[in-house]
Amino acid sequence: MHTNTPSSTFIRRIIKHYLKYDKENPFIFISAVLAFLGIAAGVMVLMIAMGIMNGTQKEFQKKLFVMNYPLTILPLEEGAINPTLAQTLHQHFPSLKLSPYYTTQVISKNAGAVQGSLLYGVDFAKESAINSIFQKATEQNITNSKFRVVIGDSLSYEMDAPVGHKITLYFSEQQAVGFGTMPLQKRFTVSGVFDSGLKAYDKAIIYTTHEAFVKLLKRTPNSYDGLHIFTQEPLEMIQKIRKILPRNVMIEGWWQQNGNFFSAMEMEKKALFLVLLLIILVASLNIISSLLMTVMSRRSEIALMRTLGATQKEIRTIFFKLGIIIGSAGMLTGTLLGALGIWVLKTFDIISMPEDVYGTSRLPVDLTWGDFGLIIVGTTIIVLLSSRYPAKKAAQTDPLKVLRNE
Numbered sequence: 132m133h134t135n136t137p138s139s140t141f142i143r144r145i146i147k148h149y150l151k152y153d154k155e156n157p158f159i160f161i162s163a164v165l166a167f168l169g170i171a172a173g174v175m176v177l178m179i180a181m182g183i184m185n186g187t188q189k190e191f192q193k194k195l196f197v198m199n200y201p202l203t204i205l206p207l208e209e210g211a212i213n214p215t216l217a218q219t220l221h222q223h224f225p226s227l228k229l230s231p232y233y234t235t236q237v238i239s240k241n242a243g244a245v246q247g248s249l250l251y252g253v254d255f256a257k258e259s260a261i262n263s264i265f266q267k268a269t270e271q272n273i274t275n276s277k278f279r280v281v282i283g284d285s286l287s288y289e290m291d292a293p294v295g296h297k298i299t300l301y302f303s304e305q306q307a308v309g310f311g312t313m314p315l316q317k318r319f320t321v322s323g324v325f326d327s328g329l330k331a332y333d334k335a336i337i338y339t340t341h342e343a344f345v346k347l348l349k350r351t352p353n354s355y356d357g358l359h360i361f362t363q364e365p366l367e368m369i370q371k372i373r374k375i376l377p378r379n380v381m382i383e384g385w386w387q388q389n390g391n392f393f394s395a396m397e398m399e400k401k402a403l404f405l406v407l408l409l410i411i412l413v414a415s416l417n418i419i420s421s422l423l424m425t426v427m428s429r430r431s432e433i434a435l436m437r438t439l440g441a442t443q444k445e446i447r448t449i450f451f452k453l454g455i456i457i458g459s460a461g462m463l464t465g466t467l468l469g470a471l472g473i474w475v476l477k478t479f480d481i482i483s484m485p486e487d488v489y490g491t492s493r494l495p496v497d498l499t500w501g502d503f504g505l506i507i508v509g510t511t512i513i514v515l516l517s518s519r520y521p522a523k524k525a526a527q528t529d530p531l532k533v534l535r536n537e
Contacts, residue, residue, distance in 0.1 A: 169414025174465025454518025
C-alpha cells in the first residue's frame with residue numbers, strides 16, 4: 132500500500148508550484164506550453180501518417196493478394212502439373228482451394244484499339260472459388276461458349292467491348308492461310324467484366340476457358356501451365372506444401388512476386404516515421420529550454436530548499452518529473468487527437484483519391500497496435516532524455532555560491 136512520505140509530499144507541492152503561471156517570467160510558461168503542443172502535434176501527426184501508410188499498404192496488398200493469388204505452383208518440366216498433383220494436395224491439405232490454369236500472351240483488338248494482354252485459361256467454377264473479383268464478374272454469365280472471355284473494365288472501355296460484345300485475340304502461334312501463314316486469331320464473346328481496383332491488372336489480364344486453349348492452341352488436356360492456390364495462411368502453408376511437392380515443380384508466394392514493391396513501401400514507412408519523429412525531437416528542445424529557464428529563475432529557491440534540508444535527489448526528481456508531466460500530457464493529448472483524426476478520416480469521406488491510381492477512392496487508414504506502440508516508445512525515450520539534463524543541472528546548484536551572490 133502506497134503511503135505519502137514527507138519527501139514525496141514536498142516534491143509534489145513544489146511541482147504544482149512550478150507548473151503555475153509565473154507573472155514575472157511568463158516566457159517560461161509559454162515555452163512549456165509550446166513543448167506540450169509540439170509533442171501533442173507530433174504524436175497526432177505520427178499516428179495519422181503511420182495509419183495512412185499502413186492502410187495504403189494493406190489496400191495494395193489486398194488487391195495484389197486477389198489478382199496474384201496467395202500461392203502459385205509452377206512446373207519445371209512439361210506435364211508436371213496435372214490432376215494427380217492436385218489430388219495429392221487435396222489429400223494432405225483438404226482446406227486448400229485450387230485452380231489449374233493455362234496461360235499465354237495475346238494481342239486483343241477491337242474498334243481500332245490494340246492492347247497486349249495475358250490470357251489465362253481457367254475452370255470458371257474453380258477460379259470463382261478462389262477469386263472473388265472473378266466470381267463477381269461471372270455472376271451474370273451470358274453464354275456457355277468455350278470461346279468466351281472475362282476482361283477488366285479498363286480493357287473493356289478501351290476496346291469498346293462491354294458484356295455481350297466480341298473482341299479479337301491474336302496469338303503468337305501461326306495458322307496456314309493460302310500459300311503462307313499468319314498469326315492465329317479468334318473472336319471471343321465478352322461474358323463478364325471485372326474491376327480489381329488496379330488499372331494495370333484490369334488492362335492486362337483476360338480469362339477464358341480450358342477448352343479454348345485445348346481447341347485453339349492444341350494444349351494437352353490436364354497438363355497445365357500452373358496451379359493457383361488460395362489459403363488464408365500462405366506464409367505458413369508454403370513450407371508445408373513444399374515438403375510434399377515433387378522435384379519437377381516449384382512453389383512461390385505472392386510476396387515473392389511483388390517483393391520489391393512492398394520492400395520499397397516498408398522503407399518509405401520507416402523513413403516517414405523517422406522524419407515525423409523530428410517534430411517531437413524539436414518539441415523536446417522546448418522542454419529542455421523551459422526547464423533550464425525554470426532552473427535559472429529559481430536558483431535562489433533551489434538554494435534555499437537545499438539549505439532547509441532538500442537533497443540533490445529530491446531536487447533532481449522535481450525537475451525530472453516536471454519534464455515528464457509536460458511530455459506525458461502532450462503524449463496523452465496527441466493520442467486523443469490522433470485517434471479522433473483517424474476516426475474522422477474513416478467515418479467521413481473528407482479526402483477522395485483517384486481510384487485508378489491508388490486502388491481505392493477513400494483514404495485508407497489503419498493504425499496497428501505495433502505502430503502505435505513504436506510511436507509511444509519513441510516519444511517516451513525523447514521526453515525522458517530531454518528531462519534528464521535540466522534535472523541534473525538543477526541538482527548541481529551550489530547553495531552557498533547562489534546565496535552569497537544574492
